[in-house]
Amino acid sequence: MKAISIENLDYSYKNGFEALKKINLEIGSGEFVAIVGENGSGKTTLVKHFNGLLLPSNGKVSIFGEDTRKSTRTYLTSNVGLIFQNPDTMLFADTVEKEVLFGLRNIDIEETKNRVDKSLKSVGLDNYKEKFPRYLSRGERQRLAFACIIAMKPKIIILDEPTTGLDARESRKLLDIAEDLRSKGHTIIIVTHSMELVAEYSKRTIVMENGSIFYDGPTRDLLSRRDNKLIKKPAITELSHLYDGILRLDNFSVEDIASELASIYKTRGGI
Amino acid sequence: MELFQYVQKETILHKLNPMTKVIIMAVLTIMSLLTMDIIILVGILSVVVLMFIVSRLEKELSKQLVYLFFIGLSLLILTVISMGEGTVVFTLIPKSIPYVGGAIPITIEGVTFGSSLALRFSIMILSFQMLLLTTQPKDIVHIMIDKFKIPQDYALMFLIAIRFVPTVYMEAKKINEAQISRGYHPSGLLIGKIKSAYPIITPLVLNSLARAEILGMAIETKGYGSAKRTSIQNFKMGSKDILLSAIFIAVLPFYVALLLNLF
Numbered sequence: 001m002k003a004i005s006i007e008n009l010d011y012s013y014k015n016g017f018e019a020l021k022k023i024n025l026e027i028g029s030g031e032f033v034a035i036v037g038e039n040g041s042g043k044t045t046l047v048k049h050f051n052g053l054l055l056p057s058n059g060k061v062s063i064f065g066e067d068t069r070k071s072t073r074t075y076l077t078s079n080v081g082l083i084f085q086n087p088d089t090m091l092f093a094d095t096v097e098k099e100v101l102f103g104l105r106n107i108d109i110e111e112t113k114n115r116v117d118k119s120l121k122s123v124g125l126d127n128y129k130e131k132f133p134r135y136l137s138r139g140e141r142q143r144l145a146f147a148c149i150i151a152m153k154p155k156i157i158i159l160d161e162p163t164t165g166l167d168a169r170e171s172r173k174l175l176d177i178a179e180d181l182r183s184k185g186h187t188i189i190i191v192t193h194s195m196e197l198v199a200e201y202s203k204r205t206i207v208m209e210n211g212s213i214f215y216d217g218p219t220r221d222l223l224s225r226r227d228n229k230l231i232k233k234p235a236i237t238e239l240s241h242l243y244d245g246i247l248r249l250d251n252f253s254v255e256d257i258a259s260e261l262a263s264i265y266k267t268r269g270g271i
Numbered sequence: 272m273e274l275f276q277y278v279q280k281e282t283i284l285h286k287l288n289p290m291t292k293v294i295i296m297a298v299l300t301i302m303s304l305l306t307m308d309i310i311i312l313v314g315i316l317s318v319v320v321l322m323f324i325v326s327r328l329e330k331e332l333s334k335q336l337v338y339l340f341f342i343g344l345s346l347l348i349l350t351v352i353s354m355g356e357g358t359v360v361f362t363l364i365p366k367s368i369p370y371v372g373g374a375i376p377i378t379i380e381g382v383t384f385g386s387s388l389a390l391r392f393s394i395m396i397l398s399f400q401m402l403l404l405t406t407q408p409k410d411i412v413h414i415m416i417d418k419f420k421i422p423q424d425y426a427l428m429f430l431i432a433i434r435f436v437p438t439v440y441m442e443a444k445k446i447n448e449a450q451i452s453r454g455y456h457p458s459g460l461l462i463g464k465i466k467s468a469y470p471i472i473t474p475l476v477l478n479s480l481a482r483a484e485i486l487g488m489a490i491e492t493k494g495y496g497s498a499k500r501t502s503i504q505n506f507k508m509g510s511k512d513i514l515l516s517a518i519f520i521a522v523l524p525f526y527v528a529l530l531l532n533l534f
């Protein structure tokens with residue numbers, strides 16, 4: 001059974017804006033999927049349908065075969081975890097431990113201590129249990145938000161632009177945690193603008209444009225397309241497109257290769 | 272979230288000088304405060320509603336009416352329950368019940384007074400909304416500083432408060448969504464709802480304070496308060512402004528005379 005299946009999904013906001021148009025999509029268990037696209041293309045609106053925050057205007061969204069219209073809040077929360085771009089939208093408790101406990105109590109989980117400890121350990125915050133969440137750094141707060149969701153053990157985890165405002169190291173830490181969860185069978189969906197991270201972590205990418213799916217397929221194939229202007233490819237991909245010949249690495253030092261790429265970059269007009 | 276938010280339209284009310292709209296709002300508010308007569312209050316409310324229609328803000332009005340209905344209803348119920356003196360129509364607790372029977376009488380005076388209060392409240396809120404919906408916030412501030420000589424800091428505070436109502440509303444919506452994603456389900460009863468607002472209120476207050484701090488720094492880096500303020504726009508009263516202001520100001524003494532039975 002597919003983790004997520006969407007049939008002919010349309011969604012319009014109350015002001016009449018058509019945010020999603022005829023979306024058809026299937027995401028299997030254990031997949032790592034990236035959703036990319038320009039601002040306002042419908043990425044966040046789409047993922048809000050996965051945990052029932054939004055319900056389709058037309059069409060159907062199913063989570064493990066259950067229609068989100070007919071599912072209970074507890075079912076959806078237990079199966080789909082959504083981590084928002086800004087962790088400060090969810091942090092309210094006076095300690096890190098209580099923050100994680102909040103979600104568990106909401107879905108009536110009894111073995112709380114073990115889950116809190118495990119989830120905090122998995123994000124590297126096991127020594128911060130008694131700290132006030134707002135005193136943590138931005139990266140730590142984002143990992144805490146992640147821990148809050150991990151503790152609830154949802155089979156599907158969605159990260160909505162989780163690396164915004166994070167440095168490269170913190171971004172990688174976060175995505176490494178997500179990849180680790182994927183290897184344990186969770187379905188990971190990441191909404192992002194960072195094609196570097198997409199290239200590194202996600203095998204499948206969905207590109208959205210004006211509320212529709214423009215591309216859905218292997219990330220590798222997407223990056224090899226030269227005509228696609230909707231995404232900003234990683235610098236190395238752009239360079240490889242600019243370089244038509246074969247770059248032989250034998251007998252070249254790193255400096256030689258860097259100098260060769262820089263000269264291509266300059267002569268072909270940059271990225 | 273249209274509450275307190277300027278709506279761009281090309282209507283006569285939008286084009287009026289902000290001062291004229293302040294005069295209209297003030298006259299309508301004073302008129303509503305001077306009487307308890309339901310028929311007169313309904314008449315004043317009709318004028319306000321007509322102004323919404325003239326400004327092509329029917330959609331905004333219909334949204335406001337829902338909130339106003341519930342607030343007005345609460346006012347009415349509270350007044351009716353708390354005002355026990357007068358002609359009793361019936362009692363909420365039947366007289367046949369021993370000891371407490373006959374308590375909480377519903378009186379004609381209570382219903383009338385409650386209805387008047389609800390109408391007054393609606394007139395004041397809607398006429399203030401009319402000013403905000405048809406006037407750019409910066410123009411209101413301009414009037415506050417130049418015409419009413421309100422200190423710049425207070426005018427700015429007012430502007431920021433109005434400007435941030437939709438922002439705070441959007442923030443509250445995001446927080447609510449984030450907490451719902453964690454299984455948050457406020458209890459159904461009123462007390463439960465108040466208690467369970469904690470996960471929403473706390474981040475909302477903390478985020479608003481953080482935003483206020485950033486905003487403070489931002490306006491300081493733009494040189495706020497470092498020099499004497501000048502204005503690009505010069506609001507002049509046009510013929511329509513003078514005519515409408517004169518009509519509304521002239522109506523007021525006649526209205527007072529009418530209320531005092533001087534005619």
